[in-house]
Amino acid sequence: MAEVSKLTVNELKRRKFDNAGVIQQSCERLKNGSVRSTFTVNSTIVEMLQGKMDGQKSHDVTPRWSDCDCNTCNSWSSSCKDSLFVRVDGAKANFEEDVIFIHGFISSSAFWTETLFPNFSKAAKSKYRLFAVDLLGFGRSPKPSDSLYTIREHLEMIEKSVLEAHKVKSFHIVAHSLGCILALALAVKYPGSVKSLTLIAPPYFPTPKGEQATQHMMRRIAPRRVWPPIAFGASIACWYEHISRSVCLVICKNHRLWDFLTKLVTRNRIKTYLIEGFCCHTHNAAWHTLHNIICGTAGKIEGYLDMVRNKLKCEVTVFHGEDDELIPVECSYNVQSRIPRAHVKVVQKEDHITIVVRRQKSFARELEQIWNNST
Numbered sequence: 001m002a003e004v005s006k007l008t009v010n011e012l013k014r015r016k017f018d019n020a021g022v023i024q025q026s027c028e029r030l031k032n033g034s035v036r037s038t039f040t041v042n043s044t045i046v047e048m049l050q051g052k053m054d055g056q057k058s059h060d061v062t063p064r065w066s067d068c069d070c071n072t073c074n075s076w077s078s079s080c081k082d083s084l085f086v087r088v089d090g091a092k093a094n095f096e097e098d099v100i101f102i103h104g105f106i107s108s109s110a111f112w113t114e115t116l117f118p119n120f121s122k123a124a125k126s127k128y129r130l131f132a133v134d135l136l137g138f139g140r141s142p143k144p145s146d147s148l149y150t151i152r153e154h155l156e157m158i159e160k161s162v163l164e165a166h167k168v169k170s171f172h173i174v175a176h177s178l179g180c181i182l183a184l185a186l187a188v189k190y191p192g193s194v195k196s197l198t199l200i201a202p203p204y205f206p207t208p209k210g211e212q213a214t215q216h217m218m219r220r221i222a223p224r225r226v227w228p229p230i231a232f233g234a235s236i237a238c239w240y241e242h243i244s245r246s247v248c249l250v251i252c253k254n255h256r257l258w259d260f261l262t263k264l265v266t267r268n269r270i271k272t273y274l275i276e277g278f279c280c281h282t283h284n285a286a287w288h289t290l291h292n293i294i295c296g297t298a299g300k301i302e303g304y305l306d307m308v309r310n311k312l313k314c315e316v317t318v319f320h321g322e323d324d325e326l327i328p329v330e331c332s333y334n335v336q337s338r339i340p341r342a343h344v345k346v347v348q349k350e351d352h353i354t355i356v357v358r359r360q361k362s363f364a365r366e367l368e369q370i371w372n373n374s375t
Helices: 004-013 043-054 121-127 151-164 179-187 213-221 229-239 240-252 255-265 275-277 283-295 301-311 331-338 360-374
Strands: 026-029 035-038 086-090 097-102 128-135 171-176 193-199 315-321 345-349
Touching: 026 179, 026 301, 097 151, 097 179, 121 128, 121 360, 128 151, 151 179, 151 283, 171 179, 171 345, 171 360, 179 193, 179 283, 179 301, 193 240, 193 360, 213 229, 213 283, 229 240, 229 283, 255 275, 255 331, 301 331
Parallel strands: 097 128, 097 171, 171 193, 193 315, 315 345
Antiparallel strands: 026 035, 086 128
């Protein structure tokens, strides 16, 4: 997109339209007798396009008709900071290492803070700084309507909001689902800084010869099936934009109602952080993130894995639920085929979500062991 904008700016500068939008052509005879056409261009157009290129644009903070306008979803619009929402836990001072948690698609930092953070030992919390981010477009983070939510944008926001803001030099990474792609890209960008890499249900499908990587990924992630329900939801989100926007209108815009009804029916016996994580996003963020990260980077994942294998010396651990109906277990073994040193652990009777949500204590102990072994 930046290249397109750059070419457009150069073309506009070359042609130069006048401020009134009326083309004024003049002929300038050169020494060799040829004629060159010159134009005057409205400089505002150039500045707007340059702003898009240089990242100096002002984001539109007005929610669309299908998006929620509550304080939780739009808390970012009243802040002067252009950074992600980051939950920080663990050691406040005299910490030894940092850990970055990256959630998956249509989720939030609560996926970690409500499950793992309370279950880490006192020793771990005195040794590690824990960072759980709401990715761009999700949770309490900014949701710019003019963003394409590319992998570059996501990585830049993580760098700005975590690495630079908290002066993180070396770190462990824990990532789930879509977050695994961002984790691999981050690890490749900072090969000397990553202490360990823990991936949970990584979406990696090797592309057969003769097939287009993006299309192959879309067919595997969203196979256009009505059963199981999680596959049906993925198919709607991936293939049918207007239907998925209508679903967003019903579910996301009214998430306060669903949250209230859930608490009413269950008599407030269960936490509703999963509902918040599932609903607190915009359709624009979900649509572009799905297509530009999960599907759009399908052709790059093998390169990321090869870089991790060849240039990173850190420990790589992959967890996967045996009953995962969205990302099959074969994906983790596919990762191991590219990174032979990766340790794959398949957890029986757990799926895409419960691999973390239903085994918080045991998983917290496993992570602590990984970090201690990597020190």
